Amino acid sequence: MQLDINTLLMAGFALAVVITIVKTARIVPQRSNYVIERLGKYSRTLDSGFHLLIPFIDKVAYVHSLKEEVIDVRRQTCVTKDNIQVGIDGILYIQVIDPHKASYGISDYRYAAAQLAQTTMRSVIGQTDLDKTFEERAKINEEVVRALDEAAAPWGVKVLRYEIADIELPISIKDALEQQMRAERERRAAIAKSEGERQAMINVSEGQKQEVINLSEGDKMRQINEAEGRAKEIELIAIATAEGIRKIAEAINQPGGSEAVSLRVAEQYVKEFGNLAKTNNTMIVPAELANIGGAVAGLTEILKVAQPKK
Incomplete structure (x- = not known):
């Protein structure tokens, strides 16, 4: 009986020691704080680490995480x-x-x-x-x-x-917002379409305008080139004609030049009269035809008067 009492006393003492150790030693985890009260009053705040408390006097009242x-x-x-x-x-x-x-x-x-x-x-x-x-x-x-x-x-x-x-x-508001958004999208689509059509029309008109300008510029350059060509042609013809007349005048002033001119005029007169007879069935013959020599002499006299004096 005495042994059982001693055993119980030892067990109770061991339990008291364990409780005392548990109440005394406290390990506070990282990023945590323990609020300690001593006899019901705030004592201190324990940071992370190992701490010792007074058994049955200090107690952990609150545990807070700093996370x-x-x-x-x-x-x-x-x-x-x-x-x-x-x-x-x-x-x-x-x-x-x-x-x-x-x-x-x-x-x-x-x-x-x-x-x-x-x-x-x-x-x-x-x-x-x-x-x-x-x-x-x-x-x-x-x-x-x-x-x-x-x-x-x-x-x-x-x-x-x-x-x-x-x-x-609310469902009603959702429906109203969806209709509003749908209308807004349709409006934006219509605006985008009209802007595209307007830009397309502007591009077409700009293209037509540029085409007309290019055609007018081309026609202008063509007329200028043709006018320059005709002017050059007239100038060359005038120069050639003047050179021919000058050479004819020089030839007339040479010995035998007047006789050569008279012969040439007579040949041309007869040739042109012959062509006239070929192209017409009815022909009016001038009274001076019998006097071809006189006509030739008259033309020769005109050339002499017209030639420049030395």
Whole structure:
């Protein structure tokens, strides 16, 4: 009987030692803080590492993680500035920066942060039109973070960011927005088509205009070239004629030149009269035909008068 009592005493003593060791030695993990109370009053905050406590006097009242925490803000109904009800849910990112304030500044900072995020979101959405809720998500998130960070400062919590996860619209509003978007796309398509047709017409008219200009320029150059050709031809003919007349005059002044000219004139006279007889059935014969010599002499006399004097 005495042995059983001793055994029980030893077992109780061993258990007390184990409990004492457990109560005395504490290992705080990395990125964690333990808030210690001594006899019910705040004593100190333990950082990561090995620590010794006074058994049955010191106790770990709160355990806080210094890592970034993610809080799912459940869906809520908000009314926009233009009186449209939308369902919005989001994600909140917070971090404990002061374990003492997080322990004694508020009972549950996670729940408080989620509730404050919902109320702040309702307030911000109430000042925003429906169209801008989609266009200005970043601005809305910044406003929610600023309001939450100011309110959570006494809690020892830092609000890092807030993101809108989803915006749910009523079915009627969805249909109206789809019709509006469809009409807008059709309007843009019509504008693009008309712009294309207008540009095509401008291109065609510009092409026709350039074609007319090119044709007129070509016709102008052709007329100029033809005129220059005719002028050159006339000039060459005049030069040749003048040279021929000059040579004839020189030949006339040579010995026997007058007789040669008279003979040449007589030959041409007879030749042309013969051609006239071939082409006409009826022929009028001049009275001077019998005096061919006189006619030739008269023509020769005209050439002598017309030739330049030495």
